[in-house]
Amino acid sequence: MNYLSDKHKQLSESQQSGLMKWFGQLPMDKKAVAIGLSLTVGIGSAAMAWQGTSSDRIYFCIKTPSKALVCRDKDNRPFRMTPFYWQEWKLSGMPRQVVRDPAMGVNGLVKATNPCKPFWAFGGFLGFALAGWMLRHCQYEEKQRAVFEDIAQKRDAAKAEMAARSELLESYRDVAIAEVQLQADLDLIANDRTVDIQKAEIYAHTEIEVTQMEATDAIFEAQTAGMTDQQKAEYIKQLREMKTPYLQGSQTLQGTIDPNDKVTGADNQAIAPQDNKTAWVQNLIKQTALIWGNQGGGKSWLARYVIQLKKQAGYRVIVLDPDSNRSEWRGVESYHSWDEIEQQIRDYVQELESRLKTFNNSSLSESQWRQKLWASGKALSLICEEATTYGDFIKDAELLDKFGKLALTKSRKQEMPITVVAHNNTQTCLFGIKGLHNLVSKMLQVECLAEVDPVTLQPSSTGFAHVKLDSSNEWLDVNLPKMTAKISDFSDALPAESNPNPPIDKATLERIYELEFNLGSKADNTQSEPNKLSPQAQKLYEYFIRTERVEADVREFKGNFKVQGERFSVELIKSWMYEIVGAGLANWIGEGIIKLNQD
Numbered sequence: 001m002n003y004l005s006d007k008h009k010q011l012s013e014s015q016q017s018g019l020m021k022w023f024g025q026l027p028m029d030k031k032a033v034a035i036g037l038s039l040t041v042g043i044g045s046a047a048m049a050w051q052g053t054s055s056d057r058i059y060f061c062i063k064t065p066s067k068a069l070v071c072r073d074k075d076n077r078p079f080r081m082t083p084f085y086w087q088e089w090k091l092s093g094m095p096r097q098v099v100r101d102p103a104m105g106v107n108g109l110v111k112a113t114n115p116c117k118p119f120w121a122f123g124g125f126l127g128f129a130l131a132g133w134m135l136r137h138c139q140y141e142e143k144q145r146a147v148f149e150d151i152a153q154k155r156d157a158a159k160a161e162m163a164a165r166s167e168l169l170e171s172y173r174d175v176a177i178a179e180v181q182l183q184a185d186l187d188l189i190a191n192d193r194t195v196d197i198q199k200a201e202i203y204a205h206t207e208i209e210v211t212q213m214e215a216t217d218a219i220f221e222a223q224t225a226g227m228t229d230q231q232k233a234e235y236i237k238q239l240r241e242m243k244t245p246y247l248q249g250s251q252t253l254q255g256t257i258d259p260n261d262k263v264t265g266a267d268n269q270a271i272a273p274q275d276n277k278t279a280w281v282q283n284l285i286k287q288t289a290l291i292w293g294n295q296g297g298g299k300s301w302l303a304r305y306v307i308q309l310k311k312q313a314g315y316r317v318i319v320l321d322p323d324s325n326r327s328e329w330r331g332v333e334s335y336h337s338w339d340e341i342e343q344q345i346r347d348y349v350q351e352l353e354s355r356l357k358t359f360n361n362s363s364l365s366e367s368q369w370r371q372k373l374w375a376s377g378k379a380l381s382l383i384c385e386e387a388t389t390y391g392d393f394i395k396d397a398e399l400l401d402k403f404g405k406l407a408l409t410k411s412r413k414q415e416m417p418i419t420v421v422a423h424n425n426t427q428t429c430l431f432g433i434k435g436l437h438n439l440v441s442k443m444l445q446v447e448c449l450a451e452v453d454p455v456t457l458q459p460s461s462t463g464f465a466h467v468k469l470d471s472s473n474e475w476l477d478v479n480l481p482k483m484t485a486k487i488s489d490f491s492d493a494l495p496a497e498s499n500p501n502p503p504i505d506k507a508t509l510e511r512i513y514e515l516e517f518n519l520g521s522k523a524d525n526t527q528s529e530p531n532k533l534s535p536q537a538q539k540l541y542e543y544f545i546r547t548e549r550v551e552a553d554v555r556e557f558k559g560n561f562k563v564q565g566e567r568f569s570v571e572l573i574k575s576w577m578y579e580i581v582g583a584g585l586a587n588w589i590g591e592g593i594i595k596l597n598q599d
Contacts, residue, residue, distance in 0.1 A: 004148070020137050028138075035134050042127025049121035052114025058086045059104035063097045071101050083109070219469065228367065277479040280467055285309050287470060288408060288417045289444040292425050296459030297448035298480055303383060303421050304487040307332060310381045311490055314374065320344055321385035322393070331490030338393045345394070345403050348382055348416070352406050355414045366413060373415040382407075382418040388429040400431045408439045444470045448480065491553075533583055536568075537576035541585060544596055552577070554592040 023031065059080045061071040072078050078101070081089070089098075100108030114120075151158060224232050283289070284306045291299050291306075310317050311332070319334040320341045326334050335344050355378075359369050373379060384390070394400055407418045422429040425445055447466040450459045463482070466475040533541060544552055554573050570592075577594050580586045586594040 020133070023134055023137060031134065031138055035131050035138075038127050038131035038134065040127075042124050042129075042131060045120045045123030045125075045127055047124075048114070049117050049124055052117060053110075053112045054114055054117035055112050056083050057081070057110045057112075058083055059101040059108045059110065060086075060098055061101050063099055069099070069101075071103075078104075278481045280476075280478050281306065281309065281481060283444060283467075283469065284419065284446070285313050285315075286412065286415075286417055287444050288411050288419070289446065290420045290422065290425055290430070290440070291446045291448065292422045292429070293448035293465075294423070294450045294459060296461060297450035298461035298463075298465075299421050299448050300385065301461070301483055301486055302446065302448060302465075302480060303385065303419060304490075305481050305483060306419060307381075307383060307490060308487055313379075314377075315379045315381040316377070317381050317383060317490070318344060318348075319383045319385065321383075322389060323386050328488050329490065330488060341390075342394050342396065342399070344382075346399060348380075348418075349399065349403050349406060351380070352410060352414055352416055355416070356410060359414070370413065370415055379415040382416070384418060384420045384431075387420045387422040387431055388424070390431045391428070394431075401434075404431050405439070408443055442471050444468070447475075533579050534576070536572075537579040540573065540576045541580050544580075549596065550598070551589070551593060551595050552586075553590075 023034065026034070057080045059071070059078055061069040061079065063069055102108065104110055224235055227235065281302075284291075291303055293299050307317050307319070317332045319329050319332055321329065321334060321336055322338060322341060324334070325336055328334075335341055355373075362369065364372065391397075391400060407416075411417050420430060425440060425447070427434055427440060430440055445468045447468075449462045449464050449466070451462050452459050461480065463480050465478050465480050467478050468475050554570055554577065574592060577586070577592075581588055581594055584597070586596045589595045
């Protein structure tokens with residue numbers, strides 16, 4: 001190599017190692033041989049390092065409760081580790097279910113096939129590094145030699161090169177300016193695209209809101225299908241004034257606009273405040289519906305919530321529940337033996353057929369007929385809990401078949417809607433009847449969704465459900481009403497201002513006074529005629545006997561006891577209870593509570 005000066009030579013040699021200095025003295029052909037030999041060593045060492053394993057491996061399996069061995073993970077990779085970590089695991093507490101894989105090596109131990117693998121890898125690295133170093137040295141020397149030869153022999157060419165470089169810099173300047181202009185154009189186009197995307201998002205959001213409004217209108221039209229304009233107006237008025245599932249006590253939708261409105265009453269203590277997401281439950285009040293889902297999904301809680309709303313709307317509610325008793329359904333009529341359930345189904349079918357016949361022979365319009373049913377207190381709703389087992393224990397298949405067909409097709413217009421609670425929406429789960437697939441698929445359905453707790457493995461409600469409206473094939477996602485406890489007391493507990501007692505005439509007041517304060521003076525007469533009761537008191541006593549009551553709370557049965565459709569106040573019923581006690585047929589055991597004599 002030619003040096004420009006002694007200083008240049010001294011600096012260059014000080015930066016070289018002895019090996020490279022020796023290498024630099026070799027001719028070009030020997031340098032090529034040395035580089036080739038170093039590459040051969042590197043490739044050979046790398047090939048040897050690639051093969052086999054450098055350490056021992058212990059393959060193991062996990063024994064399942066069924067005594068089967070699981071030796072691979074979900075990606076089909078075998079369970080293995082080095083002996084060192086195997087001993088560490090044993091010292092830290094290895095589970096007894098972990099055993100060595102008998103199918104691998106000697107008791108699961110597979111010896112290393114290439115113990116020198118790290119040394120081969122280091123040899124490969126050293127060979128490639130040395131070859132690269134020597135090649136780089138050759139390139140550097142050749143470059144320097146060419147530069148110095150060019151300087152020494154072609155000074156004029158050097159001047160031309162400088163001129164060329166100056167021209168190249170000018171060209172680079174032009175290219176840089178063009179790149180800046182291009183970037184500015186790209187930024188402008190990107191900004192325009194962003195504005196277009198934002199416009200599209202605004203249009204899409206507006207379209208979604210319009211679609212939601214149209215869907216709400218469609219649901220309302222489906223709910224009011226077949227109604228006249230006057231009936232629709234009355235229905236809207238009723239929705240505004242009735243108690244909603246997300247208000248409590250005496251609150252109404254119209255009442256919420258008053259900032260001084262307060263929640264009164266204690267009849268819905270188990271119902272948490274709701275939001276508009278549960279307003280869909282109003283569909284279950286006056287329509288025949290099927291509530292189904294897996295265990296723990298919230299079917300029964302939703303049914304009890306609907307019963308509360310039905311009672312508030314004025315329905316006489318009858319519950320058929322073979323898996324419970326009357327203590328779980330306080331405040332409503334409930335029947336629990338299969339004989340009672342079958343008889344109630346038979347009575348329901350007879351009543352529905354009677355109403356259909358009476359309506360067909362009358363000259364009333366459908367609206368007038370339904371208003372007449374409400375006015376006469378004949379609005380009836382039947383709740384069929386655990387309907388899946390009805391077909392197994394009620395042997396009268398013809399009765400169940402007729403009940404299913406009438407209830408699913410004719411009940412709503414006769415103000416006798418039913419609510420069926422089952423485990424599925426198949427015909428087998430719906431009373432075990434057959435041939436009603438189309439009726440079941442078209443009816444109002446609610447599927448309560450359940451989930452399994454990953455720790456306790458117990459099913460629980462998700463708080464969500466799917467709803468399919470009447471005569472619709474679309475399932476809608478809805479929220480279930482929020483409740484803090486299961487509703488088991490459906491007794492009337494309205495506050496005085498929202499459910500005032502009717503005025504009591506003078507004769508009734510005198511009668512209550514005589515019964516409450518002059519019992520002592522009437523003792524002789526009571527003893528002489530112990531079983532003489534007034535007609536209404538006699539009917540009340542017969543009602544107690546018919547419903548097999550041992551204890552009677554005036555607040556419990558007040559909404560169920562009526563004579564020819566007429567309901568009575570608490571004071572009147574209490575006065576008749578005084579007559580029953582005075583006749584020696586019962587005894588007072590609490591405020592408004594009597595216990596009937598069993599002898």
